[in-house]
Amino acid sequence: MYPRRVDTDMIHALPLVKYDGETCLIESDEILDAELPLMAKESVLGFDTETRPNFSKGRQYPVSILQLAGESKVWVIRLDPLAHRFADIYKVLENPSIKKAGLAIQGDIKSLKGRHPLNPAGFIDVSTATSKFGIINTGMRNLTALFFGERLSKAAQLTNWANESLTDKQIEYAATDAWMSRRLFLEIKKCMAENKNLLEPEPPPEPQKFNLQKFVRKIISGIVGSDKKRGGRNRRKKESIKDRLVNMITFGAAKKKKADDRPKRRRRRKSASGAPQNKGGETAKKTATKRSPAKGDSTTPRRPKKRTKKPSEEK
Numbered sequence: 001m002y003p004r005r006v007d008t009d010m011i012h013a014l015p016l017v018k019y020d021g022e023t024c025l026i027e028s029d030e031i032l033d034a035e036l037p038l039m040a041k042e043s044v045l046g047f048d049t050e051t052r053p054n055f056s057k058g059r060q061y062p063v064s065i066l067q068l069a070g071e072s073k074v075w076v077i078r079l080d081p082l083a084h085r086f087a088d089i090y091k092v093l094e095n096p097s098i099k100k101a102g103l104a105i106q107g108d109i110k111s112l113k114g115r116h117p118l119n120p121a122g123f124i125d126v127s128t129a130t131s132k133f134g135i136i137n138t139g140m141r142n143l144t145a146l147f148f149g150e151r152l153s154k155a156a157q158l159t160n161w162a163n164e165s166l167t168d169k170q171i172e173y174a175a176t177d178a179w180m181s182r183r184l185f186l187e188i189k190k191c192m193a194e195n196k197n198l199l200e201p202e203p204p205p206e207p208q209k210f211n212l213q214k215f216v217r218k219i220i221s222g223i224v225g226s227d228k229k230r231g232g233r234n235r236r237k238k239e240s241i242k243d244r245l246v247n248m249i250t251f252g253a254a255k256k257k258k259a260d261d262r263p264k265r266r267r268r269r270k271s272a273s274g275a276p277q278n279k280g281g282e283t284a285k286k287t288a289t290k291r292s293p294a295k296g297d298s299t300t301p302r303r304p305k306k307r308t309k310k311p312s313e314e315k
Helices: 029-040 083-093 105-115 126-133 140-148 168-193 212-224 232-261
Strands: 022-026 044-051 063-069 073-078 099-102 123-125
Touching: 022 029, 022 168, 029 073, 029 083, 044 105, 044 168, 063 105, 063 168, 073 168, 083 105, 099 105, 099 168, 105 123, 123 126, 126 140, 126 168, 140 168
Parallel strands: 022 073, 044 099, 099 123
Antiparallel strands: 044 063, 063 073
């Protein structure tokens, strides 16, 4: 039984997998003539293509690599030096008796059609088949982790596939993708033949949260309505009234909620004398800072003058 979705954070902990079988790089007429009969004998081929990545807007490069994976051999075909042999290469792709299994193959087929006319036959999209079962993550990296508990490296994905010579890492990456496409197809086919319950039970749906704005809009739509038979001006007027009512009601509710959620200030307790107290219960003492008056300051307190007694008071 397989899970419905893959935790992408857990994929990094899985063991790395790569194709370690025989790989044939085809970039000349002699090698192509020798390998085409072997491809035609296969009943299931893993299928994938590679294109030079595009980092500028509005620019698209033609497909450069075609990968086909058989039972015991993978063919990596460079299309640029074999542009005059497209008709011979495409015969395998147009043969309905040979199944070609890949992931998201519509984009690959479209790219191949852009280089030469193609009538595809016998193609199977593995990602479409897995999504019908209820699997949510349908990328090759995710499906490899889900079905086999293994991790694919995508380090060479954004390299230049239009170079005149491919590196060993590029050839290994291209061969692994085609081989894994075939492997995934056979695993799903096996599970279907054995009538296995592929996926774990679906969890119960989460309760939907109440949306005040949608609720108010629905109620007001029933009250105001939109008369399609009348002119557009009247309809726009009703729609604007509806929007204003929705905004008024929802804004008032949001404002009230914001006021309720606002943290209340904690009042300080007062002692019996009325002075505020600290957390420990002690009465807070107000300490006044004395100001030293400066010279010439108008706020400097004046000394009271000494009163002299008048002669009449002395008697």
